[in-house]
Amino acid sequence: MEDNNSKNFTFDFEALERCPLCQGAVLIPNGKVRWYDIDFWYVICPECGLKFMNPRPTRESYKEFYKNLFWEQKIKNTGFHQEGQMWQTKRYKWDNKRVWDSENGRKNRMEKHREQRAKTIIPVVADAVSLNENSRILEVGCGFGVTLDEFFKKCKCHLYGIEPSDEAQKTIKEFENIEILGRYAEDLEEISKKELKFDAIIFSHTLENLIHPFNVIKFATDSLKKNGVIYIQTPNLLTFDQMNPYHPYIFSKQSLGLLVKKAGLEYKVISEAIDKMLAAICFKSNGKS
Ligand SMILES: [Zn+2]
Structure with a gap:
């Protein structure tokens, strides 16, 4: 089953030059994921330990996404999912790879x-x-x-x-x-x-x-x-x-x-x-x- 809504959705991005929590200026790359051909990169601030997405979608982009798509995708089991991000991952009874009604x-x-x-x-x-x-x-x-x-x-x-x-x-x-x-x-x-x-x-x-x-x-x-x-x-x-x-x-x-x-x-x-x-x-x- 295709998810037509998400195909038409794009995020606008903005980049941060400083840590939004402590204003630290040294930001170290710390992982990335990819979804619908869009890159989501993360950095970590060595001053305060905050990990954050950078560049990141703008607030306006997220407002639209959460209003119209987030739960609509989650209840069809078509949202983003990547294994291996949790230590000692357990498989819960809610996890599977099927698209749900x-x-x-x-x-x-x-x-x-x-x-x-x-x-x-x-x-x-x-x-x-x-x-x-x-x-x-x-x-x-x-x-x-x-x-x-x-x-x-x-x-x-x-x-x-x-x-x-x-x-x-x-x-x-x-x-x-x-x-x-x-x-x-x-x-x-x-x-x-x-x-x-x-x-x-x-x-x-x-x-x-x-x-x-x-x-x-x-x-x-x-x-x-x-x-x-x-x-x-x-x-x-x-x-x-x-x-x-x-x-x-x-x-x-x-x-x-x-x-x-x-x-x-x-x-x-x-x-x-x-x-x-x-x-x-x-x-x-x-x-x-
Ligand atoms: Zn910081």
Whole structure:
């Protein structure tokens, strides 16, 4: 089955001369992938350890891609995939090389998220903030809304999502109790100026997809209640060097730590050094931000 939409899609690129996290000017080539005859190259900053795509698609290109193509491809199993980027790769029951029927593909993705994301995220958040029916949970890049739905099962709290994909938004709307606050993570800038504040803001498989994660985390910090937390789950450079067209960044414990510190957050890494996903819970620093 051909994917006609993607054939007509191209990215516009921009190059960075300095590390966007620490402004370091020495950038060392560190791998590349290729998709639809397009090169995606990576560099690493020896100052702070940040790995990032350079040159990279512009934000405008990504906006269109995430709105119209990302989930549309994923649920057909036609998105980018490359083996060998994960240490001690396991084959999951969701992996195969067939093209899927979209409806079954959506069910498959939702099942995967319920199994792999909700179960790891919710206990950590529940441990960090007291969850009850007045709690407000926002997930940035909430996909089909599965993790939020699991939060509701736990504490009947208020649910909010930000999600670029038209395809995913259709499913989110079926849940009825999830309010979509915006399409892009950068919409947090406007949201942060409002009175609505959150007990927890979740970034699961999201931060690495953003062009300006540094600004977005700052806006998220400004959107928290006084004792609110930010939960971050992102590929761990050490064991999961996930270079793909969707990832402008691949974080390590050190580079993620620097990013959240710059946003005025304290953070605690929840994951082990060996885990393929780096997970951290972040709190507002006392007296700052
Ligand atoms: Zn750097």
